[in-house]
Structures are given as structure tokens and as C-alpha cells.
Amino acid sequence: MSDYADELEQNAAELAARIAALPESPARRRLAAIAGPPGSGKSTLAEAVVDKLVADGVKAVLMPMDGFHLDNRLLEPRGLLPRKGAPETFDFDGFSATLTRVRTDPSVILPVFDRTREIAIAGAEEITAETTHVVVEGNYLLLDEAPWDALAGLWDFSAFIDVDEAELERRLLRRWARHGYDEEAARQKALGNDIPNAHRVLGAVVAPDLTIRQ
Numbered sequence: 001m002s003d004y005a006d007e008l009e010q011n012a013a014e015l016a017a018r019i020a021a022l023p024e025s026p027a028r029r030r031l032a033a034i035a036g037p038p039g040s041g042k043s044t045l046a047e048a049v050v051d052k053l054v055a056d057g058v059k060a061v062l063m064p065m066d067g068f069h070l071d072n073r074l075l076e077p078r079g080l081l082p083r084k085g086a087p088e089t090f091d092f093d094g095f096s097a098t099l100t101r102v103r104t105d106p107s108v109i110l111p112v113f114d115r116t117r118e119i120a121i122a123g124a125e126e127i128t129a130e131t132t133h134v135v136v137e138g139n140y141l142l143l144d145e146a147p148w149d150a151l152a153g154l155w156d157f158s159a160f161i162d163v164d165e166a167e168l169e170r171r172l173l174r175r176w177a178r179h180g181y182d183e184e185a186a187r188q189k190a191l192g193n194d195i196p197n198a199h200r201v202l203g204a205v206v207a208p209d210l211t212i213r214q
Helices: 003-020 042-055 092-104 148-154 165-178 183-203
Strands: 030-035 060-064 108-114 119-127 133-138 157-162 210-213
Touching: 003 030, 003 042, 003 133, 003 157, 003 210, 030 042, 030 092, 030 148, 042 060, 042 133, 060 108, 060 119, 092 108, 092 148, 165 183
Parallel strands: 030 133, 030 157, 060 133, 157 210
Antiparallel strands: 108 119
16 A cells, blocks of 8 residues: 555544544534645545545535536636636535535535536535535635635534645646646646645635644
8 A cells, every 4th residue: 555545544534533423413413624725635535534434334425615616607707717716716605505504404405516527516416314424625614714714613523634835736737637738738727726726725724623734
């Protein structure tokens, strides 16, 4: 097993244990946030955490915030299409309202982001009445900027992945290259949008319960 796989396994096990140990509340679900800058590996870690929880008999599901991306048809006239993925390119109000419902409503229908088509698909997932734990992952869950800082009170547990910026840049360049972009286009994607978003995330963090440094 590689060093990365070992680290992922250890971090996922620790987070799953912390989340499973949260005090029970019959009136509402437990919400755990896993946040970090683009390229930090938060999505992979969140998936591994949910897999461990489910394997241990916890009725847990994953809720990515990417389903609340604004569509290109709204971003373009606002001049925000080149910045897609920045905090202001999400439906914060819809996301916040949905999280509030997720805490208490028996069934909640969620949108899901399709990366191959770069669109959010409405009504694509469901959190059912049996679900007791929801692991939410996204860049801005712990962003210390209005209105995102209002989310802090929703989390029963929160973790932040802190990654060196030089390492983030390497990862993001590899990511866009894997998506078929040539070297120059990959640099434009990474340095023109992802890295500015990463600076924003790393520079304003609501104190998490756990920080994972890579």
C-alpha cells in the first residue's frame, strides 16, 4: 500500500470513529463537514469515511455541495463563468436551506453535479428517513466569509484538510491534464481559478474540530 493510501486509510478511520461517536439525537440527524481547498482530496476522503461508517453499521450518506453549482446560463450573464467554482457561483441560500431540512426532515431530495456535462441534476439523490449521519463535503463549508460562515452552527463535527499551496498546484495541474487539457490550458485552469479559490479557502477558515495537514 502506498504512503497516500496509508494516510487516506488512517484519516478515514479517525474521522469515521469521531463521527460515529457523536451524541445521538432522535430529533435530528448528525451533520459532519469535511472541507478543504480544491485539490486537497476532500471528496476522496469523504467517500472513504462514509464507506467506513456504513461498513460499521452506521446509516450514513455522503452529500457533496457541488450539486448547488449555479448553471452556466446564470453565470455567463453575471460575468462569473470563468470563475465557476468560486463561492459566489453557488446557490448558497438553496444549499443552506437544504442543510437545515437535512437535519430534521424524514426525506430530502438532493441535486447532484455531473462533472462530465458540468451541470447540476435536480432530484438525483435522496436522504431517507433511515439515515442518521450525513457527511457533507465541499470547499466552502468552513469559509469564514459571509454568508458561508453562517453554516458553522449546523455542523456537529467538522474537519479541514490543510495542504501546502505548492502541492495543491501540482495536484491541480495533474487533474486538468487527466481531463485532457494540454500543459498551457491546464495551467490556465489551475492558476486562473482553482488556485485563487484555494487561497481564499486557506486564508479564512472557521476553526474546525480537526485539522488534517498534508
